[in-house]
Amino acid sequence: xxxxxxxxxxxLIGIFLIVSSIFFYLYxxxxxxIVSFTIGIISIFVxxxxxxxxxxxxxxYETLFQIYKEQNKELIERYKEVKDEKEKESIEKxxxxxxxxxxNETLQKENISKEDLIEKLDSPLFTILIQKYNExxxxxxxxxxGLGFKTFGQGIYILPPVKANFIKRGFDLKRWxxxxxLKDLPKDYKYIIKFAAIVDxxxxxxxxQLVTKAQTYLDILSVEDLIxxxxxxxxxxxxxxxxxxxxIELANISFLVEEYLVKKKDYKILKKNNDKILSxxxxxxxxxxxxxxxxxxxxxxxxxxxxxxxxxxxxxxxERIKENSIFWKNVFNNKLKAxxxx
Numbered sequence: 001x002x003x004x005x006x007x008x009x010x011x012l013i014g015i016f017l018i019v020s021s022i023f024f025y026l027y028x029x030x031x032x033x034i035v036s037f038t039i040g041i042i043s044i045f046v047x048x049x050x051x052x053x054x055x056x057x058x059x060x061y062e063t064l065f066q067i068y069k070e071q072n073k074e075l076i077e078r079y080k081e082v083k084d085e086k087e088k089e090s091i092e093k094x095x096x097x098x099x100x101x102x103x104n105e106t107l108q109k110e111n112i113s114k115e116d117l118i119e120k121l122d123s124p125l126f127t128i129l130i131q132k133y134n135e136x137x138x139x140x141x142x143x144x145x146g147l148g149f150k151t152f153g154q155g156i157y158i159l160p161p162v163k164a165n166f167i168k169r170g171f172d173l174k175r176w177x178x179x180x181x182l183k184d185l186p187k188d189y190k191y192i193i194k195f196a197a198i199v200d201x202x203x204x205x206x207x208x209q210l211v212t213k214a215q216t217y218l219d220i221l222s223v224e225d226l227i228x229x230x231x232x233x234x235x236x237x238x239x240x241x242x243x244x245x246x247x248i249e250l251a252n253i254s255f256l257v258e259e260y261l262v263k264k265k266d267y268k269i270l271k272k273n274n275d276k277i278l279s280x281x282x283x284x285x286x287x288x289x290x291x292x293x294x295x296x297x298x299x300x301x302x303x304x305x306x307x308x309x310x311x312x313x314x315x316x317x318x319e320r321i322k323e324n325s326i327f328w329k330n331v332f333n334n335k336l337k338a339x340x341x342x
Contacts, residue, residue: 020036021034021035021036054234057230058230058233058234060233061229061230064244064248065096067331068095068099068331069092069096071327072091072092072095072096073092075258075261076088091260094259094260095259099229100224101255102247102248102250103223103229103232103236103247104223104224105250105252106236106246106247106250107232107236110242112236112240114221114223114226115218117223117227117232117235118226119202121202121235124200124202125161125201125202125227126161126167126198126199126200127158127159127160127161127164127198127201128159128164128167128173128196128198129157129158129196129199130144130149130156130195130196130197131154131157131194131195131196132144132155132157132191132192132193132194133192134190134191134192135190135192136190137189139185139189140181140182140185140193143181144157147159147163147180148160148163150220150221150225151220152215152216152217152219153215155194158220160221160225160226161201161225162225162226163225167198171198173196173197173198177193177196201226204217206218233247245332248292248328249292249293250291250292251278251290251291251295252292253270253271253274253277253278253321254267254274255292255324256292256295256321256324256325257270257317257324261320262311262313262316263312266310266311266312270310270317273310276310278290280306281295281303281306284302284306292325292328293325293326293329295321295322295325296323296325296329297325298322300315300318300319303322304318
């Protein structure tokens with residue numbers, strides 16, 4: 001109930017002000033009634049605008065994700081280095097994860113912690129917590145891990161919220177536990193479920209001091225375990241005024257190079273020396289900052305000379321950096337505006 005009120009607060013305020021404005025206008029102070037009516041209309045408009053804006057951000061992310069996915073498929077087909085279908089699938093997943101890495105990179109740059117993200121959410125972030133004990137054959141443990149649960153010691157398991165989106169109002173945890181975790185176990189099977197609970201992670205806290213090995217639930221859950229990428233993008237835009245384009249424009253050399261097209265050693269060196277390479281590029285371009293979409297304008301020979309200090313295939317890598325930079329420029333200037341989400 002409280003979640004509904006918080007989510008629709010401006011609309012509820014708007015309705016209250018409109019209703020009260022009629023009362024004031026007819027029976028007490030007409031001017032107060034007019035002011036109250038105006039503020040009420042504005043409140044409803046703000047709420048609707050925010051809803052539409054969030055929907056647009058989600059659609060923009062889904063469109064960009066689809067465009068990036070199609071580009072990766074085309075690249076894999078174009079280059080002969082990859083032939084095995086399983087390898088292709090693995091490469092696609094790694095490439096698509098780069099978008100998540102870009103989002104995480106932005107969170108780090110803005111000093112936005114996982115706690116910040118959770119606290120600012122308007123709706124519940126449900127998870128299932130289970131502690132089980134005394135299970136010699138590990139059948140329950142295997143089922144929990146198979147469903148995506150993660151463990152952080154003392155037999156405690158937590159389901160990442162992105163995998164717990166089936167939890168709705170009226171969800172029967174006991175029935176779910178019997179059907180998904182305990183079903184068909186041998187009659188003499190020994191175990192203890194110390195507790196199982198549905199928890200809104202916004203109401204969970206953790207703390208540690210001077211302990212290096214012990215983990216909290218926030219240590220084992222990544223940002224993408226907590227909330228969907230489009231929710232993070234929406235948060236960045238609404239709370240920090242950072243757009244999806246701003247996220248991609250944060251220049252990162254390894255983001256613009258396909259790992260499967262270069263030597264592993266070269267790729268590791270690019271990741272390790274990203275800041276140094278970017279500093280040299282900025283110095284060569286005579287700029288204080290350089291964006292992802294601006295790297296396509298640097299001369300390929302100049303870029304190769306910078307890269308040859310670090311990698312064994314500077315020309316090949318320079319070509320990929322320029323081509324991918326131009327790809328993203330085209331995405332934001334043309335494709336993202338034209339393509340509907342799929």
